[in-house]
Amino acid sequence: MNFVQLDISFHQQLLQLEGDMYWTSDTWKTLWDKEAKKKFDDLIIDYLTHFPQGCFGLVENDELIGSIFLLKVSELKPIPYVSNVHEYLNEKGNIAYVSFFVVKKGDKDETIARELYKSAEDVAQSIGCNKIAVVINESPLEEEILKNYLYQRSTEEYQWEIYPGMMVPCHIYSLNI
Numbered sequence: 001m002n003f004v005q006l007d008i009s010f011h012q013q014l015l016q017l018e019g020d021m022y023w024t025s026d027t028w029k030t031l032w033d034k035e036a037k038k039k040f041d042d043l044i045i046d047y048l049t050h051f052p053q054g055c056f057g058l059v060e061n062d063e064l065i066g067s068i069f070l071l072k073v074s075e076l077k078p079i080p081y082v083s084n085v086h087e088y089l090n091e092k093g094n095i096a097y098v099s100f101f102v103v104k105k106g107d108k109d110e111t112i113a114r115e116l117y118k119s120a121e122d123v124a125q126s127i128g129c130n131k132i133a134v135v136i137n138e139s140p141l142e143e144e145i146l147k148n149y150l151y152q153r154s155t156e157e158y159q160w161e162i163y164p165g166m167m168v169p170c171h172i173y174s175l176n177i
Helices: 008-022 026-050 107-128 142-147
Strands: 002-005 055-060 062-073 096-104 131-136 156-162 166-176
Touching: 008 026, 008 062, 008 096, 008 107, 026 096, 026 156, 055 107, 062 107, 096 107, 107 142, 131 142, 142 166
Parallel strands: 096 131
Antiparallel strands: 002 055, 055 062, 062 096, 131 166, 156 166
């Protein structure tokens, strides 16, 4: 696995990983095909175009197998999953907010996720942040890794817009680096 800074050439692979990871059950697949794929296509292009320094991934055999996008923010709060970079980006902020996370499903997904979160610390520091924040609704893969890396889970439960008009309960995990 090789760590890479992402650019627009990874756009289609990122979209494919998003669809394969989160949008496969009947109801979600229908929404993906109807409108969500376009929204995530726009989101990915927005990040890769306007804040590429926060976009990185792991490549194996010329294939993207996982990615995290970090957004530089100044306060710890849930940001809608489908959002515009400029709505929340704060160049003076010191928090690297995980705004996008995907891994290729398979027998190595945990290893890929661990490597991504290890790399997130270096990327966060390189963009001038001293904290990483992750919003989790329900992601056993991420939660286990965050616990192992000593992320602190908020005691407060928040509401997070996981998709336009769809709110879910969440917690914020954070790590000072």
